[in-house]
Amino acid sequence: MADDDNVYDITIIGAGPTGLFAAFYAGMRGMKTKIVEALPEAGGQLAVLYPEKLIYDVPGHPGVLAKDLVKLLVEQSRFFEPTYVFDECVETLTRQDVRGEEVWRLGGASNAHLSRTVLLSTGIGAFEPNRLDRPGVEKYLNDGVYYFVEDKQALRDKRILIIGGGDTAVDWALNLKDSAASITIVHRRDGFRALEANLAELRATDIPINTFWELKRIDGDDAIETATIYENRTNEERTLDVDIVLINIGFKASLGPIANWGLEMVDKRHIRTDVFMETNLPGVYAAGDIAAVEGSVPLNLIVTGLGQAAIASNAAKQKIDPEARMFPGHSSEMKPQ
Ligand SMILES: Cc1cc2nc3c(=O)[nH]c(=O)nc-3n(C[C@H](O)[C@H](O)[C@H](O)COP(=O)(O)OP(=O)(O)OC[C@H]3O[C@@H](n4cnc5c(N)ncnc54)[C@H](O)[C@@H]3O)c2cc1C
Structure with a gap:
């Protein structure tokens, strides 16, 4: 059941590095933010596939254990207190009218989530080892x-x-x-x-x-x-x-239900987006490993997803509030919480 009184500004599907960082930016833009993750924990590939490996190409971290980077991203994502929903695979994406406003309805096994915009940061989809x-x-x-x-x-x-x-x-x-x-x-x-x-x-x-x-x-x-x-x-x-x-x-990855949502794909693994990370569905954005920006080649790296997360969440802000600027301002000028 969807709670019609609880429409979020942005719902982020996938709590890998891209989704976690997007939650921070969406919060910084004052958006009511929810993250829905299929697994019981945050971190995506870093948490599941290589928690104990050192990553060397994250700016400012000459070498950081994947699980430590996840901890830091989770801490940062909590800054504006988004709502987290774990153990919930989003199965469907449809439209719903809520008191005259058309919003997105994200259906899980037992819950539904209503949102003005959606960010798909679903990475390589559901994955499991061979x-x-x-x-x-x-x-x-x-x-x-x-x-x-x-x-x-x-x-x-x-x-x-x-x-x-x-x-x-x-x-x-x-x-x-x-x-x-x-x-x-x-x-x-x-x-x-x-x-x-x-x-x-x-x-x-x-x-x-x-x-x-x-x-x-x-x-x-x-x-x-x-x-x-x-x-x-x-x-x-x-x-x-x-x-x-x-x-x-090796491991198998599949997009799972996402393949049936009417999204324009570049290939089996990537959703086509414009330069604002918006897909062919209005108000639905994609960032990180799942996204392929029109005219470019996907670079499936953490740092790419983090940059795209910032673009997507700021673009989503402007989508729901056309008066808002795309530029978020500088975080160094934010008032401490
Ligand atoms: C072994 C290995 C080493 C790597 N080393 C590096 C490195 O050194 N440097 C680097 O930059 N990159 C590295 N990468 C790549 C990096 O991990 C990815 O680029 C990064 O994880 C992408 O982040 P993401 O948030 O876009 O997706 P992911 O990390 O894949 O997270 C996506 C999340 O979405 C969830 N999800 C998917 N579908 C649904 C759904 N329908 N409903 C709800 N939740 C859903 C998944 O459960 C997952 O938690 C490495 C990858 C691997 C496999």
Whole structure:
């Protein structure tokens, strides 16, 4: 049910870095702001896919842990006290008349949210890791077998088997090499998708890299004791003593319900916007990884999303109040709360 007495000025779908920063700017413009997030926590890809990784290309932060950046963005977003709704996937976007005013209606599984403008900061959409179906994987899932590393400290002094050849697998091997008891990599082919510089750094370490090897099974009692791997051309087998198996074989992302909202897409992942980040639906904006500005090439980086968040929320302000200026003024001149 929608609460007709509670129409927001802007509702932001997605609490990744883009959505969080947009909430700050919308608040600074005096807009009544709500953020709706499908997951139980804020942070988007940073919180789910790489909380323990250092990010080097956020201005003013020569190196910041993804989870620390999320904490700071959440703190900043709270400055103007927006309404947060977690665990709510927005399924539908339609129009509704509220006492003569046409507003957007965002439908979730049980709730609906009414808003004059909408910002889609939905990133790559709903994402989940590619799963590996091998004996022992389910049994030890989140108890020795992990698709994401949430707490690096839990892996200290452990013997770790990393499966995969992409950025995540290589990054974790490098990231954990000084704190783990041992690291071994297995990858099913000899081509790696990881960044060349990281791969070169990995090859310069003494971490064993087993190409053309795959996981066959994981065994143990209360905890993992061994992992059996096999050479996929010869079927030769080896059993390794390990405590932890990290499976980093990529992830699937899908736009999900957003694809049915009548938005003009550039490709399967990007919504076309004008330079004010407005989509083909009036008053519906897109920013961050989901957005492709007409005439440019999407640059899926945190810093791009932050800039677009500022443009979109200021443009949304002008949409609902044509007398308002696009320029928000300087935050340094704001009165402290
Ligand atoms: C391993 C890895 C390392 C990276 N390293 C860097 C780096 O060093 N520097 C850099 O700048 N960038 C990096 N990136 C990219 C960066 O993470 C993204 O550019 C950034 O997260 C985009 O932010 P966003 O807020 O637009 O989207 P996201 O972070 O994807 O957040 C979108 C949010 O929207 C939510 N959502 C989606 N659909 C719905 C719906 N229908 N209803 C409600 N909620 C919804 C999702 O649950 C998610 O929380 C990296 C990415 C990966 C995967």
